[in-house]
Amino acid sequence: MKYPQAFDSLSTRLRELLIDSGAGHDYDHTLRVMKNAEMLLAESPEADGEIVRFAALLHDCARPEEHASKGAVCHAVRGAEIALELLKQENLPLEFCQAVVEIVRTHRYRDGIVPQTQEGKIVFDADKLDSLGAVGLGRAFLFAGACGARVHNTPEEALNNPPYGPEDTAYREYLVKLRYLPDSMLTSAGRRLGKERLEFMEQFFDRLNMEIYGS
Numbered sequence: 001m002k003y004p005q006a007f008d009s010l011s012t013r014l015r016e017l018l019i020d021s022g023a024g025h026d027y028d029h030t031l032r033v034m035k036n037a038e039m040l041l042a043e044s045p046e047a048d049g050e051i052v053r054f055a056a057l058l059h060d061c062a063r064p065e066e067h068a069s070k071g072a073v074c075h076a077v078r079g080a081e082i083a084l085e086l087l088k089q090e091n092l093p094l095e096f097c098q099a100v101v102e103i104v105r106t107h108r109y110r111d112g113i114v115p116q117t118q119e120g121k122i123v124f125d126a127d128k129l130d131s132l133g134a135v136g137l138g139r140a141f142l143f144a145g146a147c148g149a150r151v152h153n154t155p156e157e158a159l160n161n162p163p164y165g166p167e168d169t170a171y172r173e174y175l176v177k178l179r180y181l182p183d184s185m186l187t188s189a190g191r192r193l194g195k196e197r198l199e200f201m202e203q204f205f206d207r208l209n210m211e212i213y214g215s
Contacts, residue, residue: 125190133197140170
């Protein structure tokens, strides 16, 4: 690593900053995204690992503001601003800072804003991988619990009721969003790992439906 002191300093800042980031987007999530990014980097030797590591660390730096605003603040847009401030405080090269900030800005993939660089695609996929598999199930149930949702429901109940209520279960998150994530991945390694993790989720919900409904 070219900038180990800056990385360690920012890691400490992020650990403190993300205390109020809400369920599922805490510093533990950041650590998992960084680990996922390392896996994807192993299959993308052409990518700049330093940029990827800093961007993965900073990608959710504005989550506390989005959480406090109940979604009114976009954590990717605001995060790019915060990330630039934090990186400048570490006296890192401007070109490096700009590359990291652009990844933070585009990692959400909303409103047609798509990562253009291989480094950005890796961070995007690393973030989405954390919503799949066993970890993804844990996060989905954590979010559902915070909403006061039921443990499980039928597809009809899940899909025909509004979010943030009793029917906003982990199953609803899976039906509405999570099962489509692998197809949105931007790297071949991300798509492969995403499909593997999705298979585990499919098996889990098949089992849950069998135990509760007998089918």
